Amino acid sequence: MPVNLTANAIAAISGGDVNSKPLVQVMDVKPTGSNQERYRLLLSDSTLTQHAMLATQLNDRVKSGSVRKGSVVQLIDYICSTVQNRKIIVVLNMETIIPYCDLIGNPRMYSDSDASAQKAMANINSGNVNRVSNNVSNGRPAVQNVQTYRPTAQAPHQTAPRVDQNVQNFRPVVQPPFQPPPNYRNHGTILKNEAPARIIPISALNPYQGRWAIKARVTAKGDLRRYNNARGDGKVFSFDLLDSDGGEIRVTCFNAVVDRFCDVIEVGKVYMISKGSLRPAQKNFNHLKNEWEIFLETTSSVDPCPEEDVSIPQQQFSFRPISEIENVENNSILDFIGMVVSVNPSVPILRKNGLETQRRILNMKDGSGRSIEVTLWGELCNRDGQKLQDLVDSGFFPVLAIKSGKVSDFSGKSIGTISSTQLFINPDIPEARSLRNWFDNGGKNAASISISKENMPAGSRNEMRKTVSQIKDEGLGRSDKPDWITIKATMTFVKSDNFCYTACPLTIGDRKCSKKVTRSGNNWWFCDRCNQEFEECDYRYLLQAQIQDHTGVTWVTAFQEAGEEILRIPAKELYEFKENDDDRFAVSISAGLFTKFLFRLKVKEETYGEEQRVKVTVVKAEKLEYSLESRIMLDLISKYAR
Structure with a gap:
């Protein structure tokens, strides 16, 4: 059975038609070769061909074989964008009419001259022959790829010019001139690129679209954060969107754009968003299942929708047991x-x-x-x-x-x-x-x-229980990477002379410097890294302590967080006790002594001078929960009794 593709569909789409839903044939299918899984098509109307990009939500059509070389498809939802001065059709939705047939016609690649040719053909078919004739006779350039006609000598009684025979015989079937979509009509004169953007699903967003709009609900809004890098200080915030099709995407704003939209955005509200740019999502910070992220710009629009849209859910979950x-x-x-x-x-x-x-x-x-x-x-x-x-x-x-x-x-x-x-x-x-x-x-x-404790029953794969003696006996920490172990032990001694150090309080980006500082000539504190002076400094723990279990004793080092977990008091407050109240200092320094902890330790060999030593650092210290420890020991007894 012969297949009739939609005549002049490629030229119409390239000219802006987005409503005709034409039948076209897939001449070729290839992956783009980028990091994201995307497919490039070559579409034909039997006369012209044009490159197209398949939206990612349609990838399964290619994988299943319903769209392949030779398939005849109907384009349901599509746009045409210009990328690097080249037209590309972005297919957002389509239906396969015939899974495979022989290639139809002998089409050639669409070019800009085809747009002019289509316009000229539309003029000829609509009876505008005299106007075209006058253009030619007045010396205006002839339209390329269309046979021109010339007025010939006529008898005195002839008043109308005779159309050249080539033109009379050249009557290709063409579609009516492109008409704007209905929502553009009767709105007065519209400047170029000022027509309202088409609302598309979030799942259809891609960088090949020139103009778009989405309607979505804000499901989460991040805090305003400030940062500092080589280009200077800045600020950033982001929010997450969900639309009626279940598509999610993150929107990020920087600096001046933050001032425009940070106070406008409210969680739970629905907004119409357009004129943003799409970039690959930074998966280190963006957990949404979307390969793109929207970046708003100074020209972007974020308009609240006046009426609640019940088709958009308040939230979308994907629960895991x-x-x-x-x-x-x-x-x-x-x-x-x-x-x-x-x-x-x-x-x-x-x-x-x-x-x-x-x-x-x-x-x-x-x-x-x-x-x-x-x-x-x-x-x-x-x-x-x-x-x-x-x-x-x-x-x-x-x-x-x-x-x-x-x-x-x-x-x-x-x-x-x-x-x-x-x-x-x-x-x-x-x-x-x-x-x-x-x-x-x-x-x-x-x-x-x-499943949350290091001391999980039945030997969790996240746990490596050891004893103090095993650190030496098994040569822990002497490989290229540190060993991470858990020891049940008692804190028996803490050095009280140098339990903390003076640290820089300045913030670099979103983190404090914390480098050791020294007194300057004017009795202020000076940081070599920041090259600044300040009147007050921070105090951070650097505890040297001994822990002991039934197999032996070892020295450990505990830094800021671990030190607070052991002594239960900030380092600055303990330093003030040492300077002003010996009794309270003695009580505080001994608070963690002779208490059983579960110590999470990092064991790593380091070089001191020319000597190799194994350094044991306390990463985390938790007081022993006896009821839980008893259950673990009973489970171990049952395991070894089998």
């Missing part, structure tokens, strides 16, 4: 839902950048037979964390859904919050109702195994 989190890679970002069974009080923590924040630890369980530790940081501790603690203290165990939690394997597997994390307490979603039903009907008392 705790039993799967146990095998998830470190630093993965995921969604998680569970029952909160315990909430610890919020405690102040000094971060590595020298800034103090709050930390609160929760324990959660689900129906997979596992439980997990969740760490809340910053404002989440005081706002949502306090609400969770009040509920648990009152005897009600809430359901907690976590959007974008970060997996850590530092101490078993746990989940921590990041700047884009959102907490939903008792959300009205099917997963929460199912979990509540399970918990109230026996799940509350069901046994579960924690």
